[in-house]
Amino acid sequence: MSENKKAEDLETRIINAAKELFIENGFAETSMSDIAIKVGINRPGVHYYFRTKDKMFQAVFGSTIKSLLPKIQDIMLQREIPIGDRIGKVIDTYYEIFKTNPNLPIFIMKEMHRDFNYFSKAITDMDAIHYFDMIKNELQDEMDKGFLKTVPIRFLFLTFYSLLIMPFSIKNICQNIFLEENETFDEMLAKWKPYIVTHVCNLLTDGNQS
Amino acid sequence: MSENKKAEDLETRIINAAKELFIENGFAETSMSDIAIKVGINRPGVHYYFRTKDKMFQAVFGSTIKSLLPKIQDIMLQREIPIGDRIGKVIDTYYEIFKTNPNLPIFIMKEMHRDFNYFSKAITDMDAIHYFDMIKNELQDEMDKGFLKTVPIRFLFLTFYSLLIMPFSIKNICQNIFLEENETFDEMLAKWKPYIVTHVCNLLTDGNQS
DNA sequence: GTCTATAACCTGATAGAC
């Protein structure tokens, strides 16, 4: 089975290289040659495992979307924790993901805009709707019971993800224009975090963030 | 001069076609052939006016960035108008621009990420920094005089533009997931607007939005 | 000025040798 193992290794090596290149440069700007060079083999070798560039991208994109759905429902369902703290923990979780890969948000938006079908397939293939429904139902229930202010869930999500994603999406502007003297991007992100918490809590509470 | 005029016309026709295609599909996904076909001439005709695709894009991108700097300082400097109303008017101005071209925000972000130099050149070629400094100084002055709460200007901009741009950047998600029954995207945008105003005013005032 | 023709290159994809 050592041959099989070796082949598997090469397959995952190709996937990882493709993922890296696709996320950094996008579908159109990444060629099969680029992937082959990065892995250290030649073009036909790449075509062997995923016959077309399209199929390869589909595989990569799906697993990328999946990695963007961390287990934040475990955090959001802890009703005993103040909502502000829960939001903060969710932000930490996403920060962790994006700090190792700041290009992820703009990549997703780019490819969603290029062809929405990849995204549609990805979120239906996994149970992404059920996933968000869990969080939605929890919040709705807390609203119904008066623990949280009533606000349209879609605008809650839009507020949260807008504020979370934007610094990464315009990272270049942040680094070239918004940074203070001797400040790193990560330091700026840390200072930005409480603003996200505050904005979301303003929607959900009457100022006490509990 | 009629020949000259005709040539000028063709040049602007090329520019407009290129602009439309670049904004819709991006730099990498747009070929010189696409532009030539759209104008109704052939490839070399396009090369004649802007020798390379790169130079052509630079011209287009510059004028696009410029169109994103409407005269919002005229609104922001009207100190007698409550800050909430000023923000609302600025949103209306941007909505007007984006409704005729919803792809603009994601286009700018895409190309900024692909190569930040185009953006750098564009904002230095026009007086964009001076432009934002006017608004920044106005706000800073109102903060110093106690009319507005003191808050870092960069986070104010980040809040405003995040919330403004995101619905357009993820338009596909909005249309496929966030829309209510029989609701149009524009109707959703109208409902979203007060949330932007509220979030920005929460940063600048103590709740009275004045 | 605007076209035809063509150069030089890169792309995705396949067939077939080993």
Next chain:
DNA sequence: GTCTATCAGGTTATAGAC
């Protein structure tokens, strides 16, 4: 399974005819 060789098509860009 992984390579070499090759294909057909599309890309930017230029040279030269009209």
